[in-house]
Ligand SMILES: O=C(O)CCC(=O)C(=O)O
């Protein structure tokens with residue numbers, strides 16, 4: 001049953017219902033849903049999902065997130081990462097309202113506990129448990145969506161499972177300070193993610209995604225409403241059948257901070273365009289892709305100042321017919 005709290009202001013982005021009692025693999029409804037997911041991604045690079053297998057975890061995770069962001073800046077900065085773009089971001093001149101933490105491999109309770117013990121020397125079981133449980137629900141959703149895309153493209157399920165095994169997950173917690181201007185303020189500007197997929201959940205509205213008509217679609221907040229956006233790496237796998245979705249966050253509230261959560265997936269092994277998606281009409285578009293090398297390459301000063309398409313610069317193959 002569709003959750004009563006869901007209101008999508010401008011539903012020009014497909015909304016797919018993956019709530020628990022529906023959609024058993026093998027049924028006609030399942031096959032149509034797989035096609036709907038693929039078409040939404042091909043058309044818009046993203047879509048909205050209703051998913052309700054979280055019980056009351058959203059409240060727990062947001063209470064934990066608030067507790068984390070309330071810590072002193074010095075404490076929060078103690079968490080660093082060897083992986084590019086996987087550390088803590090404090091508010092800066094470019095994004096003055098935005099702050100974010102990354103927890104790499106949140107499916108491991110040990111990792112979540114290690115993170116918590118950097119933030120709270122005595123540990124914080126409630127925090128690590130909430131992050132681990134919410135991440136597990138999001139990973140389940142991510143895998144479901146990817147299986148649906150593979151199935152709709154007719155890619156063998158063994159290949160799909162092997163692809164899923166090679167995905168790395170990072171959970172990001174976000175906080176945005178209230179807007180300082182009448183009419184709202186940019187929380188994070190228009191951008192595309194570098195991931196395979198990013199699954200976003202928000203406690204307060206603010207997320208906007210650009211649909212295939214170039215319109216900004218506002219996504220309302222609800223415990224069971226998620227937004228999937230494809231990132232650069234999925235263009236490589238899909239050989240450009242699926243292009244990344246541009247999105248941004250606009251902060252309207254002048255009183256309350258906005259909290260949101262992202263599950264970001266990365267390829268831990270070299271990624272190649274799927275052979276099923278390469279043919280005469282769709283010549284191969286990308287060379288083998290190393291995700292973490294790619295991240296390291298695009299955050300250099302030179303790359304950040306370049307107007308070229310960052311993915312094509314890194315591993316694009318020129319179309320010999322042009
Ligand atoms: O806060 C959100 O809803 C989205 C954040 C986002 O798009 C990002 O950090 O890449």
Ligand SMILES: [Fe+2]
Nearest residue numbers: 191192193247
């Ligand atoms: Fe993003």
